[in-house]
Amino acid sequence: MLNLHALRWGKPYESLEKKEVVHFDTGEPIAEVSQVGGGIVQRDLRRADKARAALRQFSIDDLIARCKQAAELFASGDLPMGDGTQSVDQFVHQQSASTGLPEHMCRANMAKNSFVLSHIDEILAALTRGLDPSILSRGYGDEGRGAPVSYQSRTPILGAVLPNNSPGVHTLWLPAVPLQVGLALKPGSQEPWTPYRMIAAFMAAGLPGEAFGLYPGGHDAGNAILASSPRSMVFGSVQTVQQYAGNPKVQVHGPGWSKILIGDDVVDDWEQHLDMMVESVLSNSGRSCVNCSSIWASRHTREIAQALAERLGPVEVRSPLDEQSQLAAFTVPAMATGTWSMVEQDLREAGVTDMTADYGPRLVEKERCAYLRPMVVHADSAERAVAMKEYMFPFVSVVECPQAEMLKRIGSTLIATVLTRDDAFAEAAVDCTEIDSLNLGPIPTNRLNWLQPHEGSIVEFLYHSRAFQSAEF
């Protein structure tokens, strides 16, 4: 069993308080993770300047090169892990065992994280619109059109309170490192693996340990990161989003309520887009904020829901080792039963139909874990509460709503895939401020373009564009 220590600017710290990470199905202990309190975090963050100073010893180009090396090590190397080492297969097994994700999904998330890091130069170039990286490093320079530009780092470190539910989100904090910003991370209690392995890969690629803090712990540690980091990100529930809304220091990532909107001009051909809809709902076991939680159309909604139910309803629980496995386990069974109770409440409302009712029970309870099999519900109006619901399993409502009302009714939407050739509707979708990321055309909601910002640009979050002048004297 691995013993994962906290990392205090590169120095391992073994706590007296440890949390055991166990296999969700067998209960087999996998690791013990040192837990630290908020005091230690606050104390370390007082020295955050040193993390950035350690990275500034390297040019951004050099950091990018080392990130690419780290990407390779992350995806294929044997790396130090706590008091042992970790191969790729061990990583995949351990991550699957603690998160409940099928192993092939863990590999896919691993590949995604590695891909982002290995293409970090292109991503930074896209996010900065081709800015010479040395300008960020130096703080000022010339854009090339004779226009002086200046970017000031808003923070020496990026703090992050990371989630348990999906290892894919780690792509969001990776760009901090080549931007010469250190990291203070609180790993999710069930998913310490990606941050630990990624930091190990960075260090194996020659980046200084002083740039990295890993603080596994409770709310106390998370709150300390958010309170003491000039810039941080947090992943959480609607309540978390509300708590940090309007706080410029915190970038908050909550439910996505991603959607597919089908225009009146296309809806008669809905069958052509069924695969895209299924992928948007089912990928990564429906756990991500980019999974589609509702599909909106003015007509054919019952047929769409029926067709989706025929595809999604039969999806069975399989072993996490099975390459065909599409469902992740709820490692805390009470979360599945609690979610199921909420779904039952949704179904009680008039006008809401469970289209997967004929495909067997949805809640599957096992000795140590539980599963929720995919659900498709039909809502005869946008008034139905279920139209705005998102759950941590493949769950989609197909909502009947006139096109003219659609954009006014969808509410907050992280990713919207809009199927239309109607210029007016497309233009309205472009202007709709409820939509964060817009896909015009049949692009599954889960397929992100890494060259584009996700819930705001990380560069703008970490760097401030400002006026700068200098004069000879």
Next chain:
Amino acid sequence: MLAWRLLLRYFSASVHEPSRHLDQLAKQRLMSTETEDLQSAIDTARAQLDAQTVEMVHWHFGEATGSPFWLQKKAELNFDPLTEIKSFDDLKKFPLFEDDWLRGGPVRRWIPQGLADKPAYVFETGGTTGVPKTRVVMEDHWIDYERFSDTLPDQYFPKGSNWLMLGPSGPRRLRLAVEHLCQHRGGICFCIDLDPRWVIKLIKKGWMEHLEEYKKHCIDQAITVLTSGHDIKCMFTTPKLLEALGEALEERGTSIAEIGITGIFSGGTEFTPQWTRYAVEELLGGPPEEGGVYMTPTYGNTLMGLACSKPITAADGYKISYYAPQPRAVTEVVDMDDHTQLVGYGETGRVKLYTLTREFFVPGFLERDEGEREAPFARYPWDGVSGVRPYRSLEGGTTVGVY
């Protein structure tokens, strides 16, 4: 018989290394004497507890001395406490004390008639929402803290030195108790207030920025007092505030030790070994002999009083074991499903409290904590409890560790 076998074993093995085995024999004799002494101390403490129990039952259920509350309860009991309570163990005949009985008035129903002419304080606990629990006290808080005073090492809590009380006051007994402790030791107590009910509200509302500001507001006041030439050497504070104070002082380029504090008595919220290690190693500059600051954790509440901690050391993994001020109060660690059964030493159970003073009688109350049962030792020859933490069935239902 066993002793003879041991002696034979020592002598038969000592042929080649006589001096070493003589040493071992001497040590064993010493240990044997210590064991006998400890057993004797345990027996004496138990006898005192039995005597205290009987005396307090007679006081609280005596027609001339008892409180209206207990005299009324007596009529509901299916036994006569005056004749059937002959030892501490007999207290298990009583139903569990329910803290809801303490909500609402009239509070005078709790005052024993034998103390009716004494000036009374009322202290509250809880009360963030709804009616708080109240306990009437005359002198118990003074007595508890005077006894606690006897456990403080004078080297780090010098007699005559001034104190800072940084923690909840208002309707709580803590401020008056700490102030009395300070006065009892010949000092003057400076006080900074913290309102835990507001803190809990801030947490429940998710107003974390307000929480930080409120904490800062308290700490700023504390630093002002500590840097104003009042010669403060000792303090009471909660773990969270101690952490915040230490951090704030370091941000100002100084430290708890440098500012002149040598003794800290801390309590009010959960202490973990890891937190204690962090405090000792990083906030206080090491163990007292290195850093110059002695910190003692305490465990208690308005019902029971104050349980002291066995001295904490790195060698012992910063384990925190509390011992109640017997015979005035008792802590037991009982089976989660059967509160009349103690768990074995080292085993986990729920904390059960008893209070046996003239002012207050609690014949068994299940605390919202669990922990491990600890064995008696020379300084406290009765059971203790370690690893105190929120009782797992209630965890999440209460807001803990708030100030």
